[in-house]
Amino acid sequence: MDAIDDLSRWMMTEGRCCGDPVKVVSHFCTTLIEAGVPLWRVNIGQRFANPLLIAWGVVWTPESTESYDVTHDVMLTDSYVGSSFEYILAHRRPLHKNLRGLDPEADHISYHEFAEAGGTDYYATLLYYGDGSLHGCTFVTQSDSGFTAENLEMIEASLPGLSCALEPVTMRKSSRSLLRTYLGDGPSDAVWNGSIKRGELTALDAVVMFTDLRGFTALSDSASEEDVFETLNTYFDVVVQAVEEAGGDVLKFMGDGILSIFSGAGGRSRADQCRQAAQAAQKALAGLAAVNGARAATGHPPLAIGIGINAGRVSYGNIGSPGRLDFTVLGAAVNLASRIEGLTKSTGHSVLASASVAAAAPDLFESCGRYNVRGVSTPVEVFFLRGDAT
Template sequence: MVPFCRTAASDDWIVEREELAAWLIGPARLSGDAVAVTSGFAERLTAMGVPLHRLRIGMRVDNPLLTAWGIVWMPETATEIFTISHALRESSTYVGSPSQHVMETGTWFRRRLDQLELNDHTALHELASGGFTDYVAVPVTFGNGIIQPAMFATRHDSGFAEDHVASIKELSVPLSAALEAIAMRRSTASLLATFLGDGPAGRVLAGAIHRGDIVETEAAILLTDMRGFTPLSLTSSPSQLLATLGRYFEAVADAVRAEGGDVLKFLGDGVLSIFQVAEDGRTAACAAAVRAISRVVASARAEDLPPFVAALHVGPVMYGNIGSLTRLDFTVVGTAVNIVSRLEGIAKASGETVVCSGTFASAVPATLTRTLGRFEIKGLEGEHEVFAMDVEPGNHA
């Protein structure tokens, strides 16, 4: 139990409160570390005499899977980050909760947890069963008007003193300033990763935003494409077609990300992905690409997805921003990308599910490949050997 060290009216308290506000607006705001800001804020409040035993802060995020993320601090455990799915916003966990009250009204909320009534929200009863006696939730308001809830709870027998509640509410303003930049950066990173992929998002955040901001690298390239998309589009309703595409794209994207690759483009009914080659050579990147397409094969079978073809190649690419001065695209270009596109056509024509170039075949076990013969590849001189690949789950280990 944390005793009161002094009253909120004391000169020492006023000085420490001002110092805490200055820390939030200054070093905390510039730190970029939400965990450090939350922990530091809670620990400083505790040192000032506020009997704080739990602090939970939620922050909205622009993400297709998540509606919010946040941080929970308790003195006896490590500070943790949590996430909240969109579905939770419709559940009883959120509806009628103090969080909903704060976010939708922009006003603070207080409840003595040792004096609850049966109709009080489940979240409050759960805190009470954990030995908490008092609860205060305050709005943390960002400059764009978005309101986040910061929730304070104590196990002190007397709960929070009124002066301490007033100080908590007053400090919510500099706390907002400290967290806004962090939350906005996280939301920006989430949006960029959603639309560009993890690797490109990191490069854009690091400043690669101009046309010609390109790096030359080597990568294993995977191009997948649905078979029979045109007939499917003619026989399906728009909603059915989008649902099928969504399931197919999800199977490919999940597999690529699980193996450390980046999905760069959704091209109609196709997906272009890369696995960057590390300094130790092509083997690891090519193996990751094989494992990824093996995952897709397994998912397609388990989920009854439409048939698809895939092509694999490895080689040098230019990776970065191309386009006009005002409209850029983050992608890969180069001969290697053209080759994998031609290979995808060979896969369709030959009836094979997965094909690869001779260059790619040389980087994977020979037991995974069988030659299809030599083919002319548009843009390249002469004929080039193309291989079919056995990517049945388990055969590539």
């Protein structure tokens, strides 16, 4: 087993430090093959601590090595229910299965798919991490003799080294994924890199977009909690997808309000940022129209939103107590975006922007007059996004 000892040393040194799961799994599989284990397909699955993703993993074949993500929804489908991953995690023991002579009714569809592709034998087993979490890996061969007892002994002997290499990768991916889920791409990178400490602010020129759901108070008073949460999640999904597809970051959910930012990252100009925000607003309205079509079919009232867009200097960073921080964006530009959004309730337009935004994208916006805005001493001229009158 000298080859396995060498593999374990590599995993605990170079593999652990490289931070590349594809490289780790590729080296793991090729070394086992060179040691005589007839691998054809290997799947190393890692569980996530994340409200959106439940797992990630790496699939190796002789042709390629690729990573993948698994959402919580997949766990409710036939692809997981009854699978080897479900079995080994539930029973905490390996599973060895001959892929010849499968039962068309009782055996999981994955076994049949591997058998149809030429697989002859299947082995699923566990990876154990230092935090007590369990992770799964599966091995398939096309060898006529299947996996021998010696093959399985070599696989099991190599797993502690593989765990040593992949556990820090999994921990980092989980942490970064959580940051991104709650903060968005740009802010999460800054927090991860340690560039933003409590009380430290970073100033930048940006376009701020504030979105609000109409009639939320009435909905909360009249609908069940389940309906309220489902409606909010549907609305959030539409707006977040629109913002991210347009290149922005959603920074905060405030009740039914959503604060988003379009920064100058990547050398984007003010005009680029304003057009991104306008595109996000258009996408959000289009997405909401599709949602309302489905709601009408089920007898639910339509949803409406208001969007305020402003451009200017903002500061973002961590605020709070030494033991509890919140990441946010502050500044007059943020306040004005919120005030402008409030004007959508009385102007007949779903999307309104400030003069600074309209000046950067004059073909997209048209003036709809001056209005008194709380906190501003003189009337503010606002502009509607063409084609979005309500």
